Amino acid sequence: MNERTEQLAQAIGAYFAACDATRERIPLKNGGFEERQIPYTLFGLARAAKMTTEELLKQTRSPRRSARSRLLTDAVQRVAAYTLEHALLGELTYQAALEALRMITGAAKEDGADTTLNVVLEERLSRYAQ
Numbered sequence: 844m845n846e847r848t849e850q851l852a853q854a855i856g857a858y859f860a861a862c863d864a865t866r867e868r869i870p871l872k873n874g875g876f877e878e879r880q881i882p883y884t885l886f887g888l889a890r891a892a893k894m895t896t897e898e899l900l901k902q903t904r905s906p907r908r909s910a911r912s913r914l915l916t917d918a919v920q921r922v923a924a925y926t927l928e929h930a931l932l933g934e935l936t937y938q939a940a941l942e943a944l945r946m947i948t949g950a951a952k953e954d955g956a957d958t959t960l961n962v963v964l965e966e967r968l969s970r971y972a973q
Contacts, residue, residue: 848911851892855918858891859883883925885947888918900949923947 844852866878881887889896892915903916923944930940 844910848909848914851911852914854891854893855888855914858888859918859921862887882929883922885919885922885943888922892918896946900947904949919947 862881862883865881867881869877869879871877885896885899889899892899894902899915899919902912903919905912926935926940926943926947929935930937935943
């Protein structure tokens with residue numbers, strides 16, 4: 844690894860470490876507080892790498908697999924995994940998770956595409972849907 848790639852690796856490592864170590868205090872209605880980890884985000888990662896999100900994603904999609912692009916790809920995949928895991932835990936809304944993952948993967952929302960979510964219940968459970 845060259846010096847610039849090593850510096851980038853340190854900046855990315857510091858970003859994830861800061862997120863893991865930092866707790867955000869959220870005031871509760873009963874006067875108490877809840878502490879949450881600062882989430883991994885594509886924008887936070889790009890800021891740590893001193894790049895725009897567009898530059899960062901462009902480098903991860905480069906057909907040239909340099910040490911730098913592999914490092915960035917691994918970091919973006921870590922953010923995507925974090926986003927998906929927290930969506931599955933119910934900590935993110937479906938729409939927020941979908942938009943974040945679309946941005947990360949570069950999937951464009953098709954004009955006129957159906958964006959509804961249909962839930963199908965077993966016949967015996969259909970009475971709860973009314």
